[in-house]
Amino acid sequence: MATVEQQPQAAQNGGGNAIAVENPATGETIAHVPNRSADEVAELAARARRAQRGWEAISFDGRAAIMDGMRRWLVRNRDRVIRTIVDETGKPPEDALVAELFITTDEIKFWNKKAKKYLADEKVRPNSLFTLGKKMYVRYRPYGVVGVIGPWNYPLSNSFGDCVPALMAGNTVVLKPSEVTPLTALLCEEGMREAGAPDDVFLVATGDGATGAAVVDAVDMVHFTGSTRTGRKVMQKAAETLTPVTLELGGKDPMIVLSDADLERAANAAVWHGFMNGGQTCISVERVYVEEPVYDEFVSKIVQKTKALRQGPPGAPGSVDIGAVTFAPQSDIIERHVNDAVEKGARVVVGGKRREGQGRFFEPTVLVDVDHSMQCMTEETFGPTLPIMKVRDAEEALKLANDTRYGLSSSLWTKDLGRGEELANRIEAGATCVNDINTNYAATDLPMGGWKESGMGVRHSAAGIRKYCHGHSVLVTRVGPKREINYFPYKRGVSKALDRVLVMLHRPGRPK
Ligand code: NAD
Numbered sequence: 001m002a003t004v005e006q007q008p009q010a011a012q013n014g015g016g017n018a019i020a021v022e023n024p025a026t027g028e029t030i031a032h033v034p035n036r037s038a039d040e041v042a043e044l045a046a047r048a049r050r051a052q053r054g055w056e057a058i059s060f061d062g063r064a065a066i067m068d069g070m071r072r073w074l075v076r077n078r079d080r081v082i083r084t085i086v087d088e089t090g091k092p093p094e095d096a097l098v099a100e101l102f103i104t105t106d107e108i109k110f111w112n113k114k115a116k117k118y119l120a121d122e123k124v125r126p127n128s129l130f131t132l133g134k135k136m137y138v139r140y141r142p143y144g145v146v147g148v149i150g151p152w153n154y155p156l157s158n159s160f161g162d163c164v165p166a167l168m169a170g171n172t173v174v175l176k177p178s179e180v181t182p183l184t185a186l187l188c189e190e191g192m193r194e195a196g197a198p199d200d201v202f203l204v205a206t207g208d209g210a211t212g213a214a215v216v217d218a219v220d221m222v223h224f225t226g227s228t229r230t231g232r233k234v235m236q237k238a239a240e241t242l243t244p245v246t247l248e249l250g251g252k253d254p255m256i257v258l259s260d261a262d263l264e265r266a267a268n269a270a271v272w273h274g275f276m277n278g279g280q281t282c283i284s285v286e287r288v289y290v291e292e293p294v295y296d297e298f299v300s301k302i303v304q305k306t307k308a309l310r311q312g313p314p315g316a317p318g319s320v321d322i323g324a325v326t327f328a329p330q331s332d333i334i335e336r337h338v339n340d341a342v343e344k345g346a347r348v349v350v351g352g353k354r355r356e357g358q359g360r361f362f363e364p365t366v367l368v369d370v371d372h373s374m375q376c377m378t379e380e381t382f383g384p385t386l387p388i389m390k391v392r393d394a395e396e397a398l399k400l401a402n403d404t405r406y407g408l409s410s411s412l413w414t415k416d417l418g419r420g421e422e423l424a425n426r427i428e429a430g431a432t433c434v435n436d437i438n439t440n441y442a443a444t445d446l447p448m449g450g451w452k453e454s455g456m457g458v459r460h461s462a463a464g465i466r467k468y469c470h471g472h473s474v475l476v477t478r479v480g481p482k483r484e485i486n487y488f489p490y491k492r493g494v495s496k497a498l499d500r501v502l503v504m505l506h507r508p509g510r511p512k
Helices: 002-017 038-057 059-076 078-089 093-118 157-170 183-194 209-218 227-240 263-278 294-308 328-343 396-400 417-424 492-506
Strands: 018-022 029-034 135-142 144-149 174-176 201-206 222-225 245-248 254-257 287-291 349-350 365-368 387-389 411-413 469-476
Touching: 029 183, 038 144, 038 174, 038 201, 038 209, 059 078, 059 093, 059 157, 059 183, 078 093, 078 183, 078 254, 093 157, 093 263, 144 157, 157 174, 157 222, 174 209, 183 201, 183 469, 209 227, 222 227, 227 245, 245 365, 254 263, 254 396, 263 294, 263 387, 263 411, 287 294, 287 396, 294 349, 294 387, 328 349, 328 365, 328 387, 387 396, 396 417, 411 417
Parallel strands: 144 174, 144 222, 174 201, 222 245, 254 287, 254 411, 287 387, 365 387
Antiparallel strands: 018 029, 135 469, 349 365
16 A cells, blocks of 8 residues: 555654544545644744754755755655555546646746746836935845645645745745645655755644644744635634735636537546546636537537546556545535535436445536526535536626636637637636636746635746745945935925926826
């Protein structure tokens, strides 16, 4: 079994207050990890704080060398990394390879190359009479200790992946992985040690929600990825200490298919982006709107492709397409959304129920005759369901796509690229792909984040590393008079002169 490596250490650390880690595809307990108390978290944060100055001092190049070592470590140890992810999530190895290893190693490479550029001092030009001749710049300085709190669906990319820019900016990091999938984070701790990271630069605090809350209390900045419900709690807690937070939260991503779309490509994309990782992706396709003339053809393609999917406990690469439901309570939510839809008049055309037998699986499910009175169209399902709704035209689709409290990602399908972009610009979401879905996540220079209740702040792009820094404005006067013109004592003549300068600069009498 894959995670036996972790068991002795976890057993040592776990004591009486350990959390059992389950393989959701088999139901077996595969490890125990400690449920860290608030005191233990404070101690970890104190260690990270002591290590921070040294880490910052080794410069971008020094940090990049170590992070590059970690990148190579992940690739050298890919079998073990993938096995660990697969065992604690129940996803097929392909989902771990593509959406976790590829993404995270690309991100490390990206930040190693770009961190220095994005965090270089920014020169500022004078825009006022009072700053003429001054030297001015913004310096980006690390907060100190960053707490990263992660979800269970992507234990590598949405946990360790978000630590990378924080570390590259010169922060030390305490990572609190999901209690459901903590083993990958512990593996990363080992990888960072072997890559040469100094002691306490990257620490993992395993534990439950209370451990997460303790992290918010103990660190200087928090990056949180998880549900909107918990995101609110994190923000409330952070408000007590005025700790800055960024939040990557839930979504209900719409896909709009217009009648001139390449239906075959759109259907393949809907099935992959709806069901990959068992539909447990924040930016998965959660609802589909199809223009009336192509609705039947599109649905029939989706039905045929969904029926061909193979589901079961993940084995060797190529053996199954869809894995398990990672988190036990998620099965109840998926089932509730399907039942609610059926009670209100929807039809299940593929799947629709839990699979009997060992492990925790929900069949890939296609729902039709759906509308916005149903939870499957308004609440985040976070499972292998694809509800498809017929719409009159693009305007109706757009209205429905925006009829949500979420605003994470979205997609629009048409061969008319000009129209596609025009409609895309009217979608209320952090990202929209035309004739693609979520590929923007792999474009690390595009900001990725949510609008409305899907989040605050972004990962990736310059903004995705500057968020881990204070902006420090520095102004230097090289030579100056003994007394500036506006200093005390105020004199009538000087005030009159300043008044004339103000009028001259802004010419209030001139027409616009
Ligand atoms: P969750 O909110 O239940 O838990 C996330 C993390 O928060 C876990 O580590 C948990 O232990 C911790 N936590 C719980 N209570 C806490 C508290 N009071 N204070 C601090 N931390 C606390 O989310 P989940 O079920 O693990 O993940 C699924 C959710 O994450 C979905 O809604 C999904 O859309 C979202 N998600 C979003 C993104 C994104 O980039 N926007 C990416 C992945 C997942």
